[in-house]
Amino acid sequence: MVRFPQVVESAIIRVVRFSEQYKNIRSRLIKLSDHFSRFQKTDPRYRDAYTAYNFPVNLMKMMLLIKRLPLLHPEPFQKETIRVLDIGCGEGAGMFGLYFGVKDRKFNFTGIDSSKEALKRNGQFFRIFKQDNPDLRVSYSKKRLTLESLKRHKKRYNFVLFINTLAEIISPKRIGLEFVKSVLSLTAENGLVIIIEPALKSNTRRLMQLRESMVKNRLAHIVLPCRHHNSCPLLKIEREWCHFVIPWRPPEFIISINQGLNREIDRLKFSYLVISRSPSRYFGYTVISQLLKEKGRKKFFICTEKGRVEVFRLNRDTTSQNNEFDTINSGDLIEIDNFNLKRANLWRIEKETSVKVLQRF
Numbered sequence: 001m002v003r004f005p006q007v008v009e010s011a012i013i014r015v016v017r018f019s020e021q022y023k024n025i026r027s028r029l030i031k032l033s034d035h036f037s038r039f040q041k042t043d044p045r046y047r048d049a050y051t052a053y054n055f056p057v058n059l060m061k062m063m064l065l066i067k068r069l070p071l072l073h074p075e076p077f078q079k080e081t082i083r084v085l086d087i088g089c090g091e092g093a094g095m096f097g098l099y100f101g102v103k104d105r106k107f108n109f110t111g112i113d114s115s116k117e118a119l120k121r122n123g124q125f126f127r128i129f130k131q132d133n134p135d136l137r138v139s140y141s142k143k144r145l146t147l148e149s150l151k152r153h154k155k156r157y158n159f160v161l162f163i164n165t166l167a168e169i170i171s172p173k174r175i176g177l178e179f180v181k182s183v184l185s186l187t188a189e190n191g192l193v194i195i196i197e198p199a200l201k202s203n204t205r206r207l208m209q210l211r212e213s214m215v216k217n218r219l220a221h222i223v224l225p226c227r228h229h230n231s232c233p234l235l236k237i238e239r240e241w242c243h244f245v246i247p248w249r250p251p252e253f254i255i256s257i258n259q260g261l262n263r264e265i266d267r268l269k270f271s272y273l274v275i276s277r278s279p280s281r282y283f284g285y286t287v288i289s290q291l292l293k294e295k296g297r298k299k300f301f302i303c304t305e306k307g308r309v310e311v312f313r314l315n316r317d318t319t320s321q322n323n324e325f326d327t328i329n330s331g332d333l334i335e336i337d338n339f340n341l342k343r344a345n346l347w348r349i350e351k352e353t354s355v356k357v358l359q360r361f
């Protein structure tokens with residue numbers, strides 16, 4: 001399991017002055033979640049609560065996601081200086097998550113945010129992290145981003161990030177293709193656009209719809225989570241939304257904040273989309289459920305270009321060829337060979353079937 005970076009943990013403790021205000025942070029976190037679930041903007045009064053809880057959680061999501069991308073889309077990682085545009089950067093969960101997931105490169109970050117306080121806090125973190133790496137550069141732009149201002153933006157980046165910002169930048173309505181075109185045009189050759197959203201059904205289905213119109217109009221190549229460019233099988237099922245639940249070990253201070261709140265803090269829940277103007281390497285299937293245990297058998301679901309497929313194995317068919325089946329988690333990229341095709345959407349893993357996890361969060 002990837003560890004939360006110690007240097008970020010210390011930086012948060014220093015910036016938020018924890019010992020003085022555990023109780024405050026707890027009560028403000030409750031209000032903050034309420035705002036998010038109603039698509040409301042981040043209220044500056046909750047800054048410390050956000051920094052103490054949402055910032056590390058979001059940073060970790062970004063860090064885990066970025067670690068998966070070099071295998072699938074290596075080019076933007078090979079630049080001598082990696083240029084990153086973080087839109088609605090806030091405290092910097094996106095840009096710093098990317099940094100701690102990649103490290104050992106020169107980085108040039110641009111952070112855009114409409115909040116002066118958020119940018120100020122981002123600057124505090126930046127100065128702490130720069131002490132260990134003089135090759136970090138940042139520039140900030142305090143502005144309220146609109147579609148028009150996106151179009152006017154002239155520079156090009158290896159990564160363009162929207163980390164938990166779509167809900168604030170584009171309120172509940174459908175996201176238009178104009179937006180996607182403008183965002184893609186901000187990427188340098190082979191650059192990536194990374195969007196992370198909370199795992200709420202409303203946010204996620206909106207992202208799924210956006211992906212659907214992108215592939216229908218052949219606007220972008222999808223890098224993750226989908227490994228194909230056909231219709232999203234989950235979009236047709238009204239009760240479903242494509243989100244991921246990833247176990248992690250939260251830092252000690254989050255465990256302390258959680259006393260009395262009793263949130264499920266050992267799971268990162270999110271939905272996401274990584275797109276590019278250029279194609280990626282395509283192999284494997286994405287697991288889109290947890291491993292589900294039933295009497296005498298286990299199963300999970302994968303996303304394929306022909307739709308959602310249930311993959312099952314009877315316990316008595318467990319062999320060394322297929323025992324990675326037992327470790328499956330949502331979001332894994334896997335390979336399955338030599339299975340028994342019971343139906344197009346039902347694959348049976350048999351004794352001689354090979355199941356390999358190629359990559360996981």
Ligand SMILES: C[S@@+](CC[C@H](N)C(=O)[O-])C[C@H]1O[C@@H](n2cnc3c(N)ncnc32)[C@H](O)[C@@H]1O
Nearest residue numbers: 058088089090093113114115144145163164168
């Ligand atoms: C939920 S926070 C996400 C911050 C950070 N990306 C993260 O994941 O922790 C949303 C951020 O977007 C900023 N924001 C909202 N609407 C914006 C707009 N139209 N232009 C620029 N920034 C905006 C807010 O000030 C806030 O810092």
